[in-house]
Amino acid sequence: MTSPNASRLQDALHYMREANKYAERGIFKKPDWDLAAQNYEKAAQAFKAAQSYNEAVSAYVKSSDAMLHSFSHFMAGRALENAAAILELNLGPPEHVADLYRRAGNLYLQDFKPDRAAEMLVKGAKALENASLEKAIKEYMNACNLYESENLERYATDAFKSFIGMLVRNNRLGQAIEILQRLGNIQSKTPNVYSYYKTLLSIVVVQLAIGDEVEAENRFRAFCNT
Structure with a gap:
């Protein structure tokens, strides 16, 4: 009897x-x-x-290549995304996982789906976090840049927060402050005042964690006048 597998x-x-024949x-x-x-x-x-x-x-990679020959960039991207997820x-x-996500993102971008493209970069960054911090930082940075350049700030918050969390966990506190500031700039344009002030407070807390009490106090005073 043949097993299901x-x-x-x-x-x-x-x-x-059949596919090879076609x-x-x-x-x-x-x-x-x-x-x-x-x-x-x-x-x-x-x-x-x-x-x-x-x-x-x-x-899935072969499926993506075939779809690309048919100029179906979105479907080709989805096939690579499926391949990356399985891997x-x-x-x-x-x-390899991050490379597949990146390639999927490039295809989504060619199909005018920058939000999906940025999402792929974030997934790639998360896959790289425990393997290569510098590469993960680069992928996160590219994702955040894409969200901002395409005016997709409303989709960007989770990506920025994940990026900040990774930086804090790895004691990259100076970089964490830079990304917190960028997140604050995004939130300042939205009606969600609570999240904006929470981000400003986080900047002060991280500044204290660095050990720079003077700068933390200066920032706190400046934020109070915001």
């Missing part, structure tokens, strides 16, 4: 053969990228169900 694996291999280019034959993409995606789903995670990631869930190399 073996059956799913057979299905996945069948879909891969992706073939010949003298009298052009690839059918739409059908290739559909079958690569079905293969990825079947590989995932069969717990063949590396193969699932590879199939991350199964403790794949953080740099």
Whole structure:
């Protein structure tokens, strides 16, 4: 009797053969990228169900490439996002996870979805946090810059807070103050006064944690006059 995983694996291999057939280019034959993409995606789903995670990631990447040939940037990005999520869930190399999220973000950006692109950068940063702090900082910074440059401040708060939390946990307090100030600038343009004042107070607290009581007092006095 065939086990469920073996059956799913057979299905996945069948879909891969079909996808490769549709992706073939010949003298009298052009690839059918739409059908290739559909079958690569079905293969990825079947590989995932069969717990063949590396193969699932590879199939999603192939699906993304096929979708890109069909100029479906959003769907191509989503396929890479799915690949990254599977790899991350199964403790794949953080740099590879972040790279897939970054590539997905670039595709979302080409589809005029900067909010999704920034979200991918944040996911990549979180994946990198315990592997490479400097790379994680770079990804977070790129995400925050994108939110600001695209006037997406209303979506940015969680990303900024995650970035600040990581900086504080790793004793990057000076950088944490810089990002807190940027968050405060965003919040000052919204009606949420409570969150804005809470951010200002956080700046004072972090300044005290650095040990600079004079600057903390100066900031506190300045904020009281805001």
